[in-house]
Amino acid sequence: MNIKILKNRSDIGAGTRGSDLGIDAMEIAAIVKGNHYFNEFPSEDISTHNESIYDKDHNSFAKRIGHVAEQCMRVSNAIAKNLKADYFPILLSGDHSSALGTISGIKNAFQDKTLGVFWIDAHADIHTPFTSPSGNIHGMPLAAALGLDNTHLQVNEPIAETKDYWENMKNIGINGPKLRPEHLLYFGVRDTEEAENKTIEKLAIKNYKVEEVRFRGLKNCVAEALEKLSDCDIIYISFDVDSMDKDLVSDGTGTPVSKGFDQDEINQILEQIVASKKVVCLEVVEVNPLLDTGGNKMAEVAFEILNKVTEKIKRNL
Ligand SMILES: NC(=[NH2+])NCCC[C@H](N)C(=O)O
Numbered sequence: 001m002n003i004k005i006l007k008n009r010s011d012i013g014a015g016t017r018g019s020d021l022g023i024d025a026m027e028i029a030a031i032v033k034g035n036h037y038f039n040e041f042p043s044e045d046i047s048t049h050n051e052s053i054y055d056k057d058h059n060s061f062a063k064r065i066g067h068v069a070e071q072c073m074r075v076s077n078a079i080a081k082n083l084k085a086d087y088f089p090i091l092l093s094g095d096h097s098s099a100l101g102t103i104s105g106i107k108n109a110f111q112d113k114t115l116g117v118f119w120i121d122a123h124a125d126i127h128t129p130f131t132s133p134s135g136n137i138h139g140m141p142l143a144a145a146l147g148l149d150n151t152h153l154q155v156n157e158p159i160a161e162t163k164d165y166w167e168n169m170k171n172i173g174i175n176g177p178k179l180r181p182e183h184l185l186y187f188g189v190r191d192t193e194e195a196e197n198k199t200i201e202k203l204a205i206k207n208y209k210v211e212e213v214r215f216r217g218l219k220n221c222v223a224e225a226l227e228k229l230s231d232c233d234i235i236y237i238s239f240d241v242d243s244m245d246k247d248l249v250s251d252g253t254g255t256p257v258s259k260g261f262d263q264d265e266i267n268q269i270l271e272q273i274v275a276s277k278k279v280v281c282l283e284v285v286e287v288n289p290l291l292d293t294g295g296n297k298m299a300e301v302a303f304e305i306l307n308k309v310t311e312k313i314k315r316n317l
Pocket residue numbers: 095096097123125127132133134135136138139140191192193240242254255286
């Protein structure tokens with residue numbers, strides 16, 4: 001098995017522009033370091049719909065949903081194709097709505113396997129068009145992957161077109177839910193809204209908070225998390241850089257949050273998950289160099305993390 005880098009420079013699921021540039025910012029970070037990472041592996045570009053940002057859009061509770069749904073489909077197809085060709089896809093994406101495509105593609109390629117997900121993020125991304133406070137779809141990928149509508153928590157009145165596209169989104173890759181709530185684990189989630197809190201509580205989704213990881217010990221927490229996924233055959237890691245502390249690391253991301261993990265903690269978490277030998281796909285999202293007040297800091301940190309974990313992945317293949 002070989003690694004392939006998939007570049008998905010799409011930012012239309014976010015409220016702020018620029019996460020599409022995060023992929024190239026990481027590449028530049030590598031070049032500046034004299035690191036040949038991006039020359040070492042085969043790569044593939046996924047075509048994007050960023051021009052749709054200019055269109056008038058009436059889907060205010062799920063902005064640009066038609067194009068986001070299609071983008072997720074493209075990601076799903078690319079992931080499924082490369083997994084079936086026995087590649088280990090490392091996906092570099094812009095905004096986090098992409099992860100619905102990734103999860104869908106994994107399930108398309110491995111229909112009989114049980115999938116576990118490590119969602120390392122400041123946000124729960126479990127809104128639906130019925131509950132989203134912003135209408136930004138990067139806050140919704142997990143709800144679509146779990147097949148949720150959450151109409152019982154409804155605060156918005158989405159138009160019929162939005163509802164139709166949302167149905168499409170829930171059926172990418174394979175029809176229906178791709179993941180069971182007990183096979184979803186959060187790490188570092190600390191910026192959520194009421195509807196998300198209620199969903200997390202109702203579905204009993206475990207969130208390893210930053211304080212808990214520090215208090216109980218990182219190794220213990222990741223080991224326990226892996227144990228919770230013991231009946232999963234395969235694991236997907238979704239790493240949103242805003243899981244890291246904005247003050248300690250960088251604010252170069254669309255929705256930065258304080259009191260997150262530091263770089264070394266992320267390295268350790270990723271390394272221990274990869275050591276399980278169940279990981280089939282890693283995704284890094286939401287680097288936004290346009291918002292970085294520290295130069296290209298977020299991309300540099302994200303690249304260092306990527307470089308380190310790739311070594312571990314390589315050793316396992
Ligand atoms: N992938 C992200 N950065 N998500 C941020 C979501 C923020 C907020 N919960 C919203 O839905 O608008």
